[in-house]
Structures are given as C-alpha cells and as structure tokens.
Amino acid sequence: MQQLEAQEVSLHKVFSSDYDFRIPDYQRPYAWDVEQAVQLLTDLEESLDRGKDEPYFLGSIVLVKAKGNAPAEVIDGQQRLTTLTILLALLRDLTEDPDLRSDLDRLVTEPGNKVRRLDPKPRLTLRFRDAGFFQKYVQTKGATEALRILKEETLPTDAQKAVLRNARALHAILADWSEDRRLDLVLMLGERTFLVVVSTPDLDSAHRIFSVMNSRGMDLSPTDIFKSHIIGALDEKTSEECARKWEDAEEALGRD
Template identity: 35%
Template sequence: MKIEAEIENVKNILVADEKFYQVPDYQRPYSWDKDNLSDLIDDLMSSFTDNKNDNYFCGSLVLVNNESDNRLDIIDGQQRTTTFTILACVIRDLYFSDLEPKAKKYINNSIQDEFEDKKRKLKFLTNDSYQIDFEETVLKGITFSETKHIEKEFSANKYLQNAHFLKNFLEEKLDELNIDINEFTIWFYENVVLTVITCPSQDSAIQIFNVLNDRGMPLSSIDILKSSLMQKLENKEDRNAFKVKWENVDSNLKFNDFDLDGMLNTYLYYKLAANPKNRLDKELLNVLAKEDKTSLEIIKEISEFSISYIETLNSGDKYTHCLKYLKHKIYWTSILSTAKYTRYKHIKRLKHSLVAYYYQNWIAGATVARIKQTSLNIIKLIKNEAPIEDINKELKLNLKRYSTKKTFEEEVYGRYVYGRKWDRALLLLVEYFSSDLDNPTYIPINNKLHLEHILPQTLTDEWKEIFNEKEIESWTHSLANLTLLSMRKNIQAKNNIFKDKVAAYKNKDNVISSFLVTQYLFGCTKWDVEELKAREDVLMEKVYEVVDIF
C-alpha cells in the first residue's frame, strides 16, 4: 500500500458512510483552548461571508488504516477533527430545527453512523474516561449552562468546556454578521477542506507528521512505544494493568521533577550499550523483541529501572552534584543508573572516576564524539560486572589517546578561565570537596550565582599601584583570581580595594558569604601576585585531588 494524499472536504471526511476514526491510546489528550476555538470560528465565519464560493483550507489530516478496528488512526489532526465533531453537536443542539434536511443529514452522519445509532464516527482510546465524557456530555446531547465561568465549572471535561465556548462564539458571530445557520452549515461541510494523507504504516505516518507539523511538537516516540507494547496484550485486563503501571512510572518521575523521555532514553542506553541509530521507540522495540518478554514484564522492568534513575539523579553526594553541571547528561546518567539498577559494587569509586574523566574532557574542550564510545563501553563493563580497575583502565586509555590531561592543565592554569563554560562548575567542584559534609547542598548554576574578579576588571589607581600591566593581563581572568558570590554580595563588592571587598564578602549587612572558596580570602591581608600564586596552589591541589586520579 502506498501513501495517498487527497484534498477532501469535511463532508467526505466525516459524513461518508465507510469512514470511522479513532484517536490512538498513545496520543496526547484533546487540548485546544478558548483562543484556538475563537480563531477557528473567526476564520470560518470570515471565509463564509467574504469568499462563500471558495474552499477554506484547514490544514492536514494524517491517517493510518487500523485493520484490527476497521477504523482510521488519527496521527495528526486530532484537535481539528475533535473540534469539528463538537461543533456539529453544538449546531445540532442549538439550531437543529432551523436546518433543512440536507444540513441535518450532514450533522447527524458526522456524529454517528447513519444506520447504527451507537456507532460513533470518532472515538478515543487515550483514556476510558475521555470517551465517556465525550459520549455522555457531548455526543448524546449537550446540556448548556449559563455560567460565565466556563473554564472553572467544566475544568475536568475539556469537551463540554469547549462546547460552551463554541456556543458563545457561534451565537456571537451569527448575530454580528447576520449569517443564516443553515447556509453556514452546508458551506462548512462542503467548502472546508483538508489535505488527507493516508499512510500504510505508523512509521511513514509519523515521518509525514514531522514534516507537516512544524508549528507543534512531533508525535512522541514514547507515545508510539507505549501503544506498540499495549497492542501486544490480548485482553483488556492486561492492557489496563499496563496502563496503570505506565502512568505510575510517569507520575513518579514528574513528582521528582524528571520526565519520562529522559528516563526512557537512559533505559535505552542501558539496554543497548551502543549508540542508537533510530528513534527511541524503534530501537527499544527491536531490543525488547529479542528478549521474548511480555509487555507486562517489560513495563515491570522499566518501572524498576525508573526507580534507579530517580535515585541516581536525587543522590546528594558531591560527585553527583558535579556531574549535574555537564552538558551531555545522557552518558553519566545511563552509566550510574545502570550501576544502581544492576547493584554494581563500586558505585562511589565509579562516580569519582566519572567526575575525573568527564571534567578533564570538558575543560580540555573535547567533543561528544570523543567521550561517546568510551561511555558506552563503561555501560557494557558494568553489565558484565567488571571490576572498577577495568573501568578506570578504559577511561585512562581514552585520556591518553587524546592527550586530554595535557590540554586540561593548559586550560586550568591558563590566563583566560573566566568566560569558559566550566568556570563556575570548577570552582563549585572545589567548593563541594572543601566541605566536610558528604552530602552538601546542591548549588545550581544560574543568574544568582556570580563569578567575582577579586582583582577587578576595571581598576582604580590603588590597584594599579599593586599590579603592573603584564601581571594584570596574566592574572585578571585566571582561576586564582575568581571566586563565587551571591548576586547581592557581588553588587556590594563592586570594584573596591581588597580590604573593602573582603569586608563585603565577610559581613556586609551582617551576612557572611556562604562559599568556602570565598571565605579563604578572609585570612588574606592583601591581594597581590604572591597571594594569587598561593591561592592557585590551594585551588589546584583540590582540583587535582578530585580530577587527576588515573
């Protein structure tokens, strides 16, 4: 079967006897809001009054023929199709007696089969409660309320909520433009057109959808994965059990401020231990198909892995805090989640090794290509219960191959540390490992965390008496001359002489800087090249203690 594309009007799409639709269970819930509906009615009414004899193009509809249900799965176009059906119900319940037989037939047959009253043209598989709400409060008949607080009163039922909005918009426009409802209804079914693309498979439909739907988010691979796994379950009880488990996983992740997509990608890396070549759902389904497990066994494993993922990201230790600043999160989260899930014996030493390896690469300016394969190799080693010495050997070989340590040293001892993407992260590493606490408070890198130049960038005459031009050039943006401050402290310190800066760090407004790397300065009576060298030694000793372990 090939991909077929045709321009069809709403009559051919919704009224035709042989066409029935469903929103698959992996789709997101119906979500159009008041603004979407207002724009639609305005556009329809304007087109009707200004260009009654022309067609009004209303987007695309991407479908897949679902032979098991004798219905067409809506891959793209759920929002419009659902809204058109609700609009038909609103016109039916407000103006049916004003319609001529032709318009009445269009309305009735776009809601349900002409010969079977209980066979609806559109149904939802996303959630049983959605179909019940749609059936009981809209399809069977709408009981309109005169409330002015539509969103609040019908917050739990989006279909009924939007039926009320459509009623108000429709009444307003019909009155304002003096439009005959019968003429408008016939025009709507005969002149509103969509590009209908019928695809032979889910895969081809998603590719089409991603090209067409450039104004919205593409259909999630997660939704496809969920649907594919559910379809393998034969009875309703198992499908419901799967759904409940899946939703529990999603809820637990959201409760911890994590997302399902991130966890499942980490799970994929754990299962694959190789670089994915296809979409998340396709890769995972291929891997899982080889294991001969039922969908219920698979969701049980995903659930258990998600707990390991959450525990990994919620770890309050110094190493995890440092890893969170890295850009390429997928690698360390996959390694540590795998270690947690498989109960690897040397997790603490593993964390230390990862911080050392990734920070050397980050500061040395390594690309993701340099760390990717080694990271995947580590996942394999953990799954094979390899000793930590084997893991460190793998990391060391990679660092040696690219002379990473040499470049790392050139960068941290360089004159331009300030402004690098890792400048605050490296000082925070020193901060964490200067504390006696095993689980210090995590410090996010945001606009409240400032990097202070002790020797200011803008110099007063007092500073120029202490440093010559060459020293200023060498030390101003070096690691030794940088410290951490809250935004408030940074403002207080300004470009003052050293004594006044320390006073601001120490007790301005009776608030002491909380950063240990800054409190070090309290013991300094001056700030010159000698003190800069001394602080460089202190900072680098701590950096090397953590990072130079191979």
C-alpha cells in the same frame, strides 16, 4: 514505506461512513484551549464573509488506514477533528429546523445501515478515558445543553475540561448568530471546506510522517512525539496499559 495516499477531502466526506476515526490511547489528550477553538471558528467566519466560491482548507490529518476500509487510527489531527465535532454538535443543537438537525447529527454520529452492515456509532472515538464523556455530552443529539451546565471542577481529566470550555466559548458566539447565518456556515462546511487526508496502512510510516510534520512548527512537544513512538510501538494490550500509566502521571504532575 507502504502505499501512501494524500488527497483533499470535503468535510461532509470526512464525517461520513468512509471514515471511522479512533484516537489511540498512546496519543496525547485533547488539549486545544479556548483561543485555538475560537480561532478556528473565526477563520471559518472570515472565509464565509469573503465569498461563496472560495474553498477553505482546514489543514491536514495523518491516519493509519487501509485503502477501502473505514477504520482510521488518528496519528495527527485529533485536536482539529475533536473541535470540529464540537462545532457540528453545537450547530445541530442550536438549529430550529428538524431536518437540518438530523443532517448535522449524521455528520457527528453514524446512524447505522443494515444493508451496508453499519452499526450506529460516533464518527470519532476519543481515547478510552474520554470517549464515554464525549459521546454522552457532545455526540448525542441535544446533549450540548447538558454539557454547558456541568461544573468544570467535577470533571476528572484535562481533556474533558477543555471540551467543556471550548463548547461554552463556541456556543456563546454561535448563539448570537441568526439562524440564517448559522445555516450559511453549515452550507460552507458541507460544500467548500476541505481537509488534506494523509493515510497509510503502516504505523511506522504514519509515525515518520507525523514526526516530519511536527518538526516544522506544529505545537507538539518532544514528549508527545516520544510518547507516540514508544508506546505506539508496543502490542495493543501493553500499549493501553502503559498509556494509562502515563496519563495517571500527567494528571498527577501536570503535562508541563
């Protein structure tokens, strides 16, 4: 097994130029439902109410990532990273403070830095079918208002429909909060909220970690694990082609 690293990383470092998250096409689509998205916010709110010194752990993610390099292929953790991005985007678009809006936008998107040779880009890139939609309606500053008025039946993928439903549900909760309470949540997310980031430069090692973690209670189906192993082992061009054929079948027949 190649060198494995596991460390606690604060959320403001997770959503920084240290990581360029990408969801491979062979991964399952974004599939969290409203109950899971709202539960994440509820857990954060409960932690917020318990006190200012208690750290909050959001669980773990598994990456294929070379040490010192930003590109990070997400093997496990897509659902959590996508939902957190939606949450940060909503907080960004709800705040009346322009400085806070800019700070939150930098968590959602890399603004670019000529000195460090960083191009502007999203912190998280979803699979090919959903990446453009997510960037347009979530990651672009001010875009979540346009997202929430879309008609679900017009969206082409289940993942996009899930993004819409979850954004509406989270917005309904956050919009009822005061500006000060939303600021308290932002401060908690930035200062004392952590993910355990497990990374290895070797895809086979990452898949073994993924399989072990998901054989112990996480809600991925055997089909998801099978798809990850088989399509993920193909060369890049073949992997993309097979992943899209797989998704065509999922859209036609339903994931179940």
